[in-house]
Amino acid sequence: MTEGGSNLGENTGSVLSDNQQTEGFDLVINGGRVMDPETGFDQIANVGIKDGRIVAITTDPLEGGRQIDARGHVVAPGFIDTHFHWPRPMGNKLALLDGRTTVMDLEIGTHGPLVDNWYAARAGANQINYGCATAHELARTQVLDGITTEDAPEMLNHRGTDKTGWSLARPDLEQGNEILRLLDVGLAAGAVGIGSTLGYMRDGASAREVYEIQRVAARYGRPCGFHFRYTPGTDTTESNGIQEMLANAAALGAPGIACHFNNPGYNLVHELLVGMRRQGMNVWGELYPYAAGSTALNAVFLEPEVWVDQLGYKYETTIQDALTGEWYTRESRAEMIAREPARLVLVYKMPESAIVDWLRMPDVAIASDGMPILDDSITWDTPFEDLPNSHPRGAGSCARTLRMGRENGIPLMQSIAQLSWNSARPLGLTGLQAMQERGRMQEGMVADITMFDPETVTDNATYAEGNRPSSGIPLVIVNGTVVVDGGEVLRDVNPGQPIRHEPRESLFEPLDVEVWTQAFYAVPQDFGGGIPNSQPVYDPRVIPCCL
Numbered sequence: 001m002t003e004g005g006s007n008l009g010e011n012t013g014s015v016l017s018d019n020q021q022t023e024g025f026d027l028v029i030n031g032g033r034v035m036d037p038e039t040g041f042d043q044i045a046n047v048g049i050k051d052g053r054i055v056a057i058t059t060d061p062l063e064g065g066r067q068i069d070a071r072g073h074v075v076a077p078g079f080i081d082t083h084f085h086w087p088r089p090m091g092n093k094l095a096l097l098d099g100r101t102t103v104m105d106l107e108i109g110t111h112g113p114l115v116d117n118w119y120a121a122r123a124g125a126n127q128i129n130y131g132c133a134t135a136h137e138l139a140r141t142q143v144l145d146g147i148t149t150e151d152a153p154e155m156l157n158h159r160g161t162d163k164t165g166w167s168l169a170r171p172d173l174e175q176g177n178e179i180l181r182l183l184d185v186g187l188a189a190g191a192v193g194i195g196s197t198l199g200y201m202r203d204g205a206s207a208r209e210v211y212e213i214q215r216v217a218a219r220y221g222r223p224c225g226f227h228f229r230y231t232p233g234t235d236t237t238e239s240n241g242i243q244e245m246l247a248n249a250a251a252l253g254a255p256g257i258a259c260h261f262n263n264p265g266y267n268l269v270h271e272l273l274v275g276m277r278r279q280g281m282n283v284w285g286e287l288y289p290y291a292a293g294s295t296a297l298n299a300v301f302l303e304p305e306v307w308v309d310q311l312g313y314k315y316e317t318t319i320q321d322a323l324t325g326e327w328y329t330r331e332s333r334a335e336m337i338a339r340e341p342a343r344l345v346l347v348y349k350m351p352e353s354a355i356v357d358w359l360r361m362p363d364v365a366i367a368s369d370g371m372p373i374l375d376d377s378i379t380w381d382t383p384f385e386d387l388p389n390s391h392p393r394g395a396g397s398c399a400r401t402l403r404m405g406r407e408n409g410i411p412l413m414q415s416i417a418q419l420s421w422n423s424a425r426p427l428g429l430t431g432l433q434a435m436q437e438r439g440r441m442q443e444g445m446v447a448d449i450t451m452f453d454p455e456t457v458t459d460n461a462t463y464a465e466g467n468r469p470s471s472g473i474p475l476v477i478v479n480g481t482v483v484v485d486g487g488e489v490l491r492d493v494n495p496g497q498p499i500r501h502e503p504r505e506s507l508f509e510p511l512d513v514e515v516w517t518q519a520f521y522a523v524p525q526d527f528g529g530g531i532p533n534s535q536p537v538y539d540p541r542v543i544p545c546c547l
Contacts (some may be wrong), residue, residue, distance in 0.1 A: 025065035075449060076420065080101070082367045083367035084089050089380040090449060093127070098395060099450040106257060109191065111142065114133065118326035136213055140201065141523065153374065190503045198227055214249065226256070238269065258285035262310060285428075291348065292320075292463065323344070360415075361371070366420060368397040389466050394467070395461040402452065403483035434499045449476070451474060479497055
């Protein structure tokens with residue numbers, strides 16, 4: 001049995017067998033436990049696939065096409081990862097072996113003016129469905145530092161330099177409008193939403209700036225996905241961070257995504273999201289099933305005055321080098337930052353027991369936050385064991401969700417919903433057609449399908465060996481085409497499709513002092529909208545509203 005394979009088919013001689021092609025179906029999946037998280041359908045059935053879509057789910061025999069024996073396996077909607085930072089061949093390969101059929105970066109995203117090129121570069125050449133947000137951080141980087149960065153794997157363009165405008169600078173009104181314009185360019189090009197790493201820019205991005213970027217997305221009816229202002233933080237500050245996003249979303253009638261809220265205060269955050277949805281808002285959250293996170297060593301929240309003085313952590317027990325496994329001290333961190341500022345580290349911040357709590361919460365999505373490996377020598381053919389170490393969430397989040405669900409009595413349908421439907425549903429509500437026809441096992445839907453053994457599916461990636469592929473997932477189908485066959489990713493099979501909105505005319509409206517004054521009788525003198533002594537002082541006898 002090959003690594004990442006399955007014991008299915010020991011008695012039949014093959015995991016997947018080819019029958020003579022006849023008219024009818026392109027693929028038939030026979031005898032699997034078909035599970036649909038939208039309708040609750042859960043039955044042994046046969047699935048017929050034609051022209052990239054599911055055209056039959058039935059107990060009747062289906063003839064023609066390739067016949068796939070799914071006995072003892074679950075046939076589920078392909079897993080959807082909305083927080084994926086490694087959209088490159090090897091990143092896609094590991095995601096496929098974890099059952100993912102769609103990966104999107106909705107937290108960082110792609111620089112607005114490059115969104116169209118980013119999609120065009122992958123057309124007809126991607127093994128997995130792909131999508132992106134338009135990036136708040138990268139717009140700030142261009143405007144405030146003069147550096148152009150395309151997407152997450154290229155972030156060393158600015159995070160590894162001594163330029164800090166993107167993180168620390170407070171833009172003036174003209175600069176702020178240019179940041180908003182760049183974000184709008186990406187939305188007009190079809191980006192899924194706006195992604196913001198606000199927690200890395202907590203001193204530079206004001207409350208006004210955050211509100212305005214959400215207003216830009218709201219004009220298109222699209223979400224903003226946030227790494228919150230105070231993440232990581234305490235159970236108070238974490239919750240305050242999401243309240244900033246939710247208050248803006250409520251005022252603007254805008255969708256919103258709480259990115260990786262698996263931090264202190266997560267239970268209140270979940271309750272906030274549930275309550276807002278009861279009020280009719282399209283807001284949701286995602287998390288990854290690991291107690292530790294991962295980031296760059298020079299992240300602002302890892303500075304001693306935050307990590308040690310405010311949050312009470314010790315570097316020696318919480319910050320680990322992803323490549324060497326060594327634990328940092330305050331001194332060794334400073335030395336490494338001088339040599340390699342954006343070096344990848346593992347950040348231990350939650351108890352292992354919290355993971356099961358997260359997986360028990362309904363209506364939460366699983367997303368990996370898979371980090372890129374910044375090594376240009378890596379190709380599709382690089383052996384997994386030769387990859388530099390990284391956080392295991394990139395390779396194992398989906399299989400880990402299924403394994404931990406099995407071990408802790410979590411209903412399988414809930415786990416499948418967390419891996420597919422819970423992302424497809426809210427994105428579909430934004431008008432994103434690609435998500436209105438994925439995340440479901442139903443006739444007429446796109447045939448993105450993951451087949452797994454519910455008794456053996458497991459994650460193999462660890463903190464020490466973060467790029468070991470998952471196992472127990474012998475078959476992954478993307479847009480009706482088999483991409484993972486017998487637990488192996490097929491070479492040069494590229495059925496991935498773009499997950500994006502149709503390009504349209506810009507809806508950009510720059511923030512204008514006169515217009516704003518006429519509407520609200522107050523003037524934001526700069527993009528901060530609240531710096532002490534920067535606001536005008538009116539004689540109350542002559543305020544226009546009171547004449």
